[in-house]
Amino acid sequence: MKKIIYFLFAFALFSSCSAEKPDRYFSASPEIEVTKLTLKYYTDGNWEALKVLYADTAKVLNNVPETKGISIDAAITDYKNDHELFISMSYVAAEDFFEMVVTDEGETWVNYWGLWKGTLKATGEEFEIPLHITQRFINQMIVAEHGYWNNSAIALALAKLESPTP
Numbered sequence: 001m002k003k004i005i006y007f008l009f010a011f012a013l014f015s016s017c018s019a020e021k022p023d024r025y026f027s028a029s030p031e032i033e034v035t036k037l038t039l040k041y042y043t044d045g046n047w048e049a050l051k052v053l054y055a056d057t058a059k060v061l062n063n064v065p066e067t068k069g070i071s072i073d074a075a076i077t078d079y080k081n082d083h084e085l086f087i088s089m090s091y092v093a094a095e096d097f098f099e100m101v102v103t104d105e106g107e108t109w110v111n112y113w114g115l116w117k118g119t120l121k122a123t124g125e126e127f128e129i130p131l132h133i134t135q136r137f138i139n140q141m142i143v144a145e146h147g148y149w150n151n152s153a154i155a156l157a158l159a160k161l162e163s164p165t166p
Contacts, residue, residue, distance in 0.1 A: 024101060024103075025099060025100070025101055026099065026100040029100045029110075031100050031135075031140060032098045032099075032100050032110050034110075034135075034140060035098060035112055035133070035135055037049075037053060038050060038133075038135070038142070039114075042089075043089050043090055043091065045079075045080075045083055047076045047079070047080065050076065050079075051072055053142055054072040054141065054142045054143075055138070055143045057143065058071070058072050058141075058142050058143050058144060058145065059144050059145070060075040060144075060147075061144070061145065061146045061147070062075070062145075062147035062148075063151070069144075085120060085121060086120060086121060087120070087121050088117075088118065088119045089117070089118045090116075090117050090118075091114050091115065091117070092115040092117060092128075095113075095115035095130075096113075096114045097113045097114070099111050107136060108136065108137045108138070109134055109135065109137070110135050111133075111134045112132065112133045112134070113131070114130070114133075115131070116128070116129045116149070117129075120158075123157065123161070125157055127153055129150065129153070130149065130150075131147065131149035132147070132149070133145065133147045133148075
């Protein structure tokens with residue numbers, strides 16, 4: 001009888017310890033595919049296709065705090081202006097890393113780390129900028145996007161173009 005009680009106790013202990021936890025990290029998902037499309041549509045300048053991936057109320061926060069987020073329409077205007085400055089833009093596929101995370105609160109986020117390349121029209125100078133973009137999804141639509149990169153090298157190159165040479 002003691003053996004049965006010990007066995008039942010051990011079984012209950014081990015089964016409670018091995019309770020299945022839901023998956024929270026993913027390297028493949030429909031949301032990751034949407035993030036990949038945002039990169040493609042940005043480099044292609046396909047603004048209408050890009051806009052469809054975002055909810056109407058989405059906020060885009062590229063290198064700004066939460067209080068300075070802008071709509072996808074305003075972001076696309078900025079992106080168009082960026083495209084005017086460069087001969088070419090691309091993301092280096094060999095440097096791409098994507099993951100989807102489901103937070104403790106049940107929010108779905110896709111994180112992207114990569115390397116952006118661009119060639120400035122005015123000088124032919126090439127830039128390589130590491131970046132991180134994270135997008136929050138609801139029903140496979142982007143509702144928030146945060147982008148982080150250091151564009152000071154580009155800003156300095158543009159400032160040199162605008163300043164008169166002595």
